[in-house]
Amino acid sequence: MRDPNPGPGTWEIQPTYLIGGQRWHRDAPGFSEAMAQAHEHHQRPRCLCRTDANGLGIDMYVARWADGYIVKRMPDTGSQHAAHCPSYEPSAELSGLGALLGNAIVEDPSTGETTLKLDFPMTKLPGRSTPPAASSTLSSVTTQGNKLSLRGLLHYLWDQAELTHWQPGYAGKRTWNTVRRHLLMAAENKLARGHALGSRLYIPEVFSIEQRNALNARRMAQWSPVITTTNQPQHLMLLIAEVKEIVPARFGYKAVVKHLPDQPFLLDEQLYRRLGRNFESVLALWGATDDLHMVIIATFGVADTGLPTIVELSLMPVTRCWLPIESGFELHLIERLVAEGRSFVKGLRYGQSESSVIASATLTDCGESTPLLYVAQPTHHEGGQSVNTDDPRMPVWRWNPSVEAMPPLPARAARTANHRSPTLEYR
Template identity: 60%
Template sequence: METSAQGITPPAAVYEIAGRRFEVGARGFADAVAEAHAAHQRPRCMCLVVGVEMYVARLGGGYIVKRMPGTGSHHAPDCPSYEPPAEFSGLGQVLGSAIIEDPAAGETTLKLDFPLTKMPGRSTIPPTGSEGDSVSSTGTRLSLRGLLHYLWDQAELTRWHPGFAGKRTWATVRRHLLHAAEHKIARGEALLARLYVPEPFSIEERDAINSRRLAQWQSAVPSPGKPQQLMLLICEVKEIVPARYGCKAIVKHIPDQAFAIDERLYRRLGRRFEAELALWGASDDVHMVMIATFGVCSAGLPAIHELSLMPVTAQWLPIKNSFEHQLVGQLVADRRSFIKGIRYHLQGGRGLATAVLTDSGDAVMPMFIGLAEEGKLPKAEAVANAVGMGAAAAWIWRPGVGPMPPFPPMQRARSLIRCA
């Protein structure tokens, strides 16, 4: 059992393919995965002695073994394929309705409730609301915030292990987001074709980076008499300020090109995201991530039509308020392994696991921050049933009622049989 300050090292994933077992990256693994894809065979993840069925999807020029839809919680807590039960986040509200996975085709269809086109002369201003979202949603379609949460989750940027320290740069974030967008279909088109995530800026590569950016933006330049195609932007915001005409968003890694924001959207932005902006302004180690739809005028200047904001920690882990910031910061400082919960479309009063510890033994440990009123947090019995791996009581912190409770100790899962 490893409980040192270095944290618990997760076991390498082992898959059974056509009767043979391979550790990821081992000799023959890539060929076996390619053959399984061609033969429509289902590998099994051997994180548990009985194994858990997976499937093979094409990724870029190669292949990747992925978990079957809805089976993430069937894996061992320290398995790379583990995913908390949908009940612990807002994923359960959108999976199967707004997010439709097709393992046979290796594609995921996303239903969006915001436009990716703009009619000439029309302006899109999201309605006001109590939640820090961009639009009101029933959960049957993804809002801008829901899409950002989904891509962040798929990119595994909600996961943390001590070994990630110092390695999660913007270049890493960008690469994972682009991989996460592959084989995702939105409004009948490949999502990746509409998605722009800025490259890390380099003075030496400035001209080449600008050329690639302008080439990608050409699809968002309007054609006379036709709806304008909008692009999706995911970036880190440097500042959002008044400009000589209207307002503008300054995006990190694009120092020579601001994004225009009209004054009505700018005013609404301050009301809708007051809490997020206050958290960003109060903490130097908080980044602000923005997702937005934008078009490009004939002069090549980008203008934002709709946006949503998401504060993240220095490790790019999403947070909603100062309490989450404090909890996540302590987990990172204590070198714990965990998965950060995200809301998608869940309203503020609904129970959400702020984080799920994956290094606390045979059963995962959901961690909740909430009020003391009954009904705000799930009972321990409901948590244990949702986990399905033993009677683990939830860790609960009620700010204002008492200090942050101590964390459960780190320990290796003992009831799991590893097969290498």
């Protein structure tokens, strides 16, 4: 589904595509022209990371991207690719994504556009009170795969931005500027409630005192279309940012986010109290662990005074490397994987409840094998820990922190000379 070009750093093997009967590497001279021709003539490129008995690879498609073209994988085919391939993705059925594909998330390969169905409003009518918000893991599961909750949308964009992927070459190079750039790229060609998602998505730029006035001018230019006068329907924006603090203000409460020191986001007492109840465990983890970032996704309106007010929100703790985690035990696993230089894809829950068992991570550095790593949570009942796959390439590793120390991790395969050095840009 995503652009298979590498994210912020990769050790993956250079992919080869079959386009119009000719083999192409992504950085070969003429590749851009070959993609344009394939798009014009509705040709399906094939990724040759795996081939059948006839030497044919896996179907891809060409989509417009900004001012050019990219080769993208067909919907829900990521697990068909080799683990070393940039198009590889664990099966959607191993996370909360499986129930959403084709329902809340509908991709059209003929246009390259993806339509998202949201379970939260992007307009607030005058006189209507704030919805039962501070979306929690409990409120998210009511969608049953038909629509995306706020948490589900954040997970989807994080996944599409490949911020769930980790390679040894990423260390020290995944900054907020990188996170922001990849999230905005992930929002391209996405439609929600009849509008381009990117037109309603605000992600703060990296703050600079020297650029303060220019930054504020760009922010207000983006917010100005939704500024609402009294008694008029209020169009809402989406915020994704790192939380600095959520505290009482002189009147009500406010959320202060990183890189936006001049503009707090207001929230009322009802929402503030729901926040404490619904996110008690992740707020406690954030407060106790200095190395964690807390990411907020929220809908907000902008009054004619210029003040932004949050309507609904959800929170997601992430590691210092911006990898999402759910608990202190999962944090321990992810930090160990990063420290040992492992390559993996972090699993996300999307709309599934905390009682559902999902893989915390899938290792991608074990050759043709892609082991699934599971961490038992206190909320899992005894039968919930039985995890089976029909694919022998996906062995299961389990850790139950309440009864054992962390077992040895599956061994990585030796890197070959075909692996590439890290790169920091999509190309």
